[in-house]
Amino acid sequence: MSLLSNKLFQLNQLIAPQKLLTRIVPIVNTLQERNYAARKGTRERKKKAKVKVEIKKVGFIAHNLRGREQMLAARASKKFSDTWKADPIDNVYPMKYYKWIVYPFSEAIKAHRETHHPEIYNKPDAELYATVELNMQAEKKNRFMENFTRIAAVPHKFDHGEDRNILVFAKSEESQNEAREAGAQYVGGPELVKQIQTGQLSLYDFQYFIAHPDILPELVQLRGVMKRRFPNVKSGTLETDLKSVIDRYLRGISYQAVKDEYEKDFGQINAVLGHLNMNDTHLEENFAAFINDVYTQKPKRDGSFIYRCYLWSPPSSEKLKIDHEMYLDAAEEPKEEKQKIVQTVVL
Amino acid sequence: MWKTVPFVTKSISSSSILLAASSLIQQQIRTTYILKRKFPPQLHKKGSPPKKLRSRHYIYDLVEDTNTKKQEDIDVILTTFVEGLGNSGEKIKVKPQFAYNSLLLPGLAVYACPENLEKYKDTLCNKESVEYSSPNALPTIKTLSRITLSVVMNKDHPWVLKPWHVKTSFRKSGYVVPDDAITLPEKPITGPDMGLENKEFYVTVTINNKEKVNVRCRLHHWSTDIIDRIPYTPYFWEEDTEPIYPEFKEVLETLPKKVTKSVNKN
Structure with a gap:
């Protein structure tokens, strides 16, 4: 029992209740009056808490990175879509107001041959390039595929103008001879592995390493040195059929899919298919082989992998769109909304 | 506030000025909001008066605001040829605001009501009245x-x-022009002739075998060997030059000159 109530109890016995009320109330009031700080330093502490404004330190931003966010916001998406545009209705029209013309492959080559005719650019043996635009989204929505570099085997060989150094590892005499016949300059067995280990032969002189499975026990010692370039089945560099692998690596179409710097789900491939003076059907078959090789990289998800494909040939700046879907072997059943080839192209 | 509504309306109905709207300008405005009660009132007992509505019964959820709803395209019949839309008598589907401001108000089109359809049905059949092929x-x-x-x-x-040289040049510049639509000037142009470099001529393009248009062309020479190549002149179309043959001058003078929109020239 507190002191106050103790006193009340005593008072209660002495005085009548009506009198008690009037007398006690003033006593209680005086007890609550207080003209000092609630606790020492409370006011100061609250003042301090209010004034505190955090000043964020902004580090140095290089001049080319300033305003990056505004740049990204203003940047047009590279993903191509002209579905909102109308189909042409006349025989003469400016292309930019209408959907892109989808050329049949041979017509596109014919158009390029016109610009490279001796009477115009005079470059009938110019390289024919194909650009493939890819949807680099992986299985999950915010995961993206890695850049990939591959070599596609083509049915019709041409001079790609690249120096491709290949090192072939094979144990048996038979497979070594097979590799030499296929055109490999450097072929060797376990002695080659030792030379690399001792440093007599540098791995930097070679771009690609191909191996026959029979040499694998010795070759494993080089795994640490070669790292990602170590021959493996997945990339097609560890196979018994050396001839076809070497042929592909020496004479195939080498291409690289590069993701956009900012738009991570957009990738692009530029590859040479051949020369303009090659046969139409040969070029077409090369393209079919190339596009099918690209399509093997499609991640396991729904939706399209290839946005569009177009052919171009320097020095002309023309880009002629072609329908890639008709060349895909493993393609799903054709959709109803598939773009029709515009037949109005007159060449 | 809602509870006071009956009282307010009662007072309005008693004062007849506001309701006598015949003298006021009546304009239709659309202010329909479709609402849904957040707390629906309970059913009342059979035979007894309906239960009193509480304030919570006047709280609504917005289902649809018809003012912001996208209006559907409407049909109009053109009374004249309209660029990019069609010939006179043609029935077209356009956005209602565009139709009202740009077609109906200027009198270029009428509503596609049954009366108008009947009235303009002969206009399109009459091929002579068709001004342009498309x-x-x-x-x-x-x-x-x-x-x-x-x-x-x-x-x-x-x-x-x-013609195929010109067709290729058109395609490179982003225009589809078939071979048979190009008519070259009668006097043949032959080369290579550095005397003709950067000089002008014209070709006639026929659109849909009907409309003819003259196009100003400028001849440039290009060498495969980069050393012999003539350097590119930016904004070459702005520099004055002569026609290849003096006969072309008359036609070329009638053609408007290309104007560069961008100000920043470097």
């Missing part, structure tokens, strides 16, 4: 008449200018 013919004519087409020909290999 709605997009006029814009194409306008575009083609103000461009300067660069025709690049070889500097080393002999040539005679043919």
Whole structure:
């Protein structure tokens, strides 16, 4: 029992209740009056808490990175879509107001041959390039595929103008001879592995390493040195059929899919298919082989992998769109909304 | 506030000025909001008066605001040829605001009501009244008449200018023009001739075998060998030059010159 109530109890016995009320109330009031700080330093502490404004330190931003966010916001998406545009209705029209013309492959080559005719650019043996635009989204929505570099085997060989150094590892005499016949300059067995280990032969002189499975026990010692370039089945560099692998690596179409710097789900491939003076059907078959090789990289998800494909040939700046879907072997059943080839192209 | 509504309306109905709206300008405005009660009132007992509505019964969720709803396209019948849309008598589907402001108010079109359909049904059948072969013919004519087409020909290999050279040049510059739509001037242009470099001529393009338009062209020579190549002149179309043959001058003078929109020239 507190002191106050103790006193009340005593008072209660002495005085009548009506009198008690009037007398006690003033006593209680005086007890609550207080003209000092609630606790020492409370006011100061609250003042301090209010004034505190955090000043964020902004580090140095290089001049080319300033305003990056505004740049990204203003940047047009590279993903191509002209579905909102109308189909042409006349025989003469400016292309930019209408959907892109989808050329049949041979017509596109014919158009390029016109610009490279001796009477115009005079470059009938110019390289024919194909650009493939890819949807680099992986299985999950915010995961993206890695850049990939591959070599596609083509049915019709041409001079790609690249120096491709290949090192072939094979144990048996038979497979070594097979590799030499296929055109490999450097072929060797376990002695080659030792030379690399001792440093007599540098791995930097070679771009690609191909191996026959029979040499694998010795070759494993080089795994640490070669790292990602170590021959493996997945990339097609560890196979018994050396001839076809070497042929592909020496004479195939080498291409690289590069993701956009900012738009991570957009990738692009530029590859040479051949020369303009090659046969139409040969070029077409090369393209079919190339596009099918690209399509093997499609991640396991729904939706399209290839946005569009177009052919171009320097020095002309023309880009002629072609329908890639008709060349895909493993393609799903054709959709109803598939773009029709515009037949109005007159060449 | 809602509870006071009956009282307010009662007071309005008693004062007849506001309701006598015959003298006021009546304009239709659409202010329909579709609402849903957040707390629906309970059912009342059979035979007894309905339960009193509480304030919570006047809280609503917005289902649809018809003012912001996208209006559907409407049909109109054109009374004249309209660039990019169609010939007179043609029934077209356009956005209602565009139709009202740009077609109906200026009198270029009428509503496609049954009466109007009956009235204008002969206009389209009458082929003589068709001004242009297609709605997009006029814009194409306008575009083609103000461009300067660069025709690049070889500097080393002999040539005679043919329609397919011009067609290729058109395609490179982003215009689809078939071979048979191009008519070259009668006097043949042959080369390579450095005397003709950067000089002008014209070709006639026929759109849909009907409309003819003259296109200003400029001849350029191009060498495969980079050392012999003539350097590119930016904004070459702005520099004055002469026609290849003096006969072309008359036609070329009638063609408008291409104007560069961008101010920043570097």
